[in-house]
Amino acid sequence: xxxxxxxxxxxxxxxxxxxxxxxxxxxxxxxxxxxxxxxxxxxxxxxxxxxxxxxxxxxxxxxxxxxxxxxxxxxxxxxxxxxxxxxxxxxxxxxxxxxxxxxxxxxxxxxxxxxxxxxxxxxxxxxxxxxxxxxxxxxxxxxxxxxxxxxxxxxxxxxxxxxxxxxxxxxxxxxxxxxxxxxxxxxxxxxxxxxxxxxxxxxxxxxxxxxxxxxxxxxxxxxxxxxxxxxxxxxxxxxxxxxxxxxxxxxxxxxxxxxxxxxxxxxxxxxxxxxxxxxxxxxxxxxxxxxxxxxxxxxxxxxxxxxxxxxxxxxxxxxxxxxxxxxxxxxx
Numbered sequence: 651x652x653x654x655x656x657x658x659x660x661x662x663x664x665x666x667x668x669x670x671x672x673x674x675x676x677x678x679x680x681x682x683x684x685x686x687x688x689x690x691x692x693x694x695x696x697x698x699x700x701x702x703x704x705x706x707x708x709x710x711x712x713x714x715x716x717x718x719x720x721x722x723x724x725x726x727x728x729x730x731x732x733x734x735x736x737x738x739x740x741x742x743x744x745x746x747x748x749x750x751x752x753x754x755x756x757x758x759x760x761x762x763x764x765x766x767x768x769x770x771x772x773x774x775x776x777x778x779x780x781x782x783x784x785x786x787x788x789x790x791x792x793x794x795x796x797x798x799x800x801x802x803x804x805x806x807x808x809x810x811x812x813x814x815x816x817x818x819x820x821x822x823x824x825x826x827x828x829x830x831x832x833x834x835x836x837x838x839x840x841x842x843x844x845x846x847x848x849x850x851x852x853x854x855x856x857x858x859x860x861x862x863x864x865x866x867x868x869x870x871x872x873x874x875x876x877x878x879x880x881x882x883x884x885x886x887x888x889x890x891x892x893x894x895x896x897x898x899x900x901x902x903x904x905x906x907x908x909x910x911x912x913x914x915x916x917x918x919x920x921x922x923x924x925x926x927x928x929x930x931x932x933x934x935x936x937x938x939x940x941x942x943x944x945x946x947x948x949x950x951x952x953x954x955x956x957x958x959x960x961x962x963x964x965x966x967x968x969x970x971x972x973x974x975x976x977x978x979x980x981x982x
Contacts, residue, residue: 673698674911677713678727679706687931691924697915706732706810713741723912726767726900726919729810731817733764733899734967742901748917749938756958757897757937766897767920769937771956772814773893775866775873777858777882787865789890790819794840802865803854804845807974807982810896811869816977817970818894821961828969835976842981855880869896870952892959897937 674697680688681703692699702722704712710732713725717739725736736742737759744762757766774793776786781801787793793802805812819841823834846863848854857863858880866873866884877884900920902912918924925936926944935953936942942953 672908673700674723674908674915675699675721676701676915677709677722677725678703679709680727684932688919688928691927692915692918695918695924697911697918699915710736714739717741720903720905722903723906723908724900724902724915727898729814729896729898730766730961730963731813731967731970733901734964737761737763737901738964738967741904743904743906745902745913745916747913747920749920749922749940752940753938754958756895756960759899759964761964764899764901765916765920766899766937767925767941768898769935769953769958770896770898771870771893771958772811772818772896773866773868773870773873773956774887774889775868775877775884776887777864777866777877778885779882780861781864783885783887786885786887787889788887790815790893791822791837791891793865794837794844796844798865799844800846801863802845802867803848803857803863804842804867805854806849807977811867811872813970813974814894814896815867816973817966818959818961820969820973821894821959821966822891824965824969828965830969830973835981838977839981842977847982858882870956886955888956892957894961895958 676699678701685701685703689699689701706728710728713736742763746762747765750765759765774787787798807813820830820834823831846857848857858876866876873884900916902916906912922938922940922944925938925941929936929945929949933949935949942950
């Protein structure tokens with residue numbers, strides 16, 4: 651792989667002490683304090699890296715555009731569907747890192763290419779000031795009950811959280827070829843008919859502030875943040891059938907000319923020791939049980955609150971755009 655000079659690109663962080671001839675080029679949506687801290691820790695561990703930081707969508711498009719002349723050696727921090735799509739395009743190569751053993755099944759890539767290191771559940775959370783746990787939906791499939799009409803918000807399909815829980819719902823009605831049954835699409839019609847629709851954050855917040863919406867379909871931290879901002883007591887529901895998790899993955903680029911350095915970096919980055927340190931610094935739950943055990947007590951407790959829904963993200967990744975298009979054109 652012949653690299654072009656990346657230091658002139660906007661958003662590139664040249665990090666890791668004295669830069670030698672050919673540092674490891676890492677693409678990641680992790681930016682700001684997190685990118686700086688990761689690079690500092692990497693340098694201390696002997697890894698000479700450069701991090702190109704941009705939004706997840708921008709990096710995804712860039713990686714596809716560079717397919718025939720890749721500029722990165724390692725990619726980390728993109729979520730399941732993005733990493734699965736990039737894998738299907740042949741951008742990554744297989745490698746089993748030292749920390750892969752012991753990963754829960756829902757974070758294991760059967761092809762041994764993308765390895766998950768973080769977990770972020772997309773949850774059903776309730777306002778317990780106005781809705782008791784006994785009155786709450788027990789499953790995502792309960793949301794079409796007339797009792798919950800006008801009690802939850804569905805945000806824009808461009809939002810990662812919305813796309814993830816829609817994928818999690820439709821995956822329950824999906825066959826081995828990725829086709830959703832008529833029952834599944836009928837469910838989705840009722841699901842949208844029951845919902846308050848919001849295409850921006852302000853209108854979503856207003857639905858909860860007004861007291862109309864009592865059930866929040868949100869990412870883990872967002873559910874707590876919204877409850878604090880609006881001013882209500884929140885409780886997460888550990889749903890029957892599980893809840894979809896967004897998991898961030900790491901992979902080595904096909905064609906890298908620094909394969910040994912890339913393998914070494916991946917081994918270090920996903921190790922329980924570094925993941926435990928990251929969890930302590932940023933209060934986020936790792937995927938590996940050994941890393942969770944090294945995390946602060948608060949992180950350990952949060953990691954046990956909900957059960958992950960098994961989802962074939964490789965199969966979903968090939969279907970999600972068509973699903974979203976049908977929802978936009980025929981259901982919303």
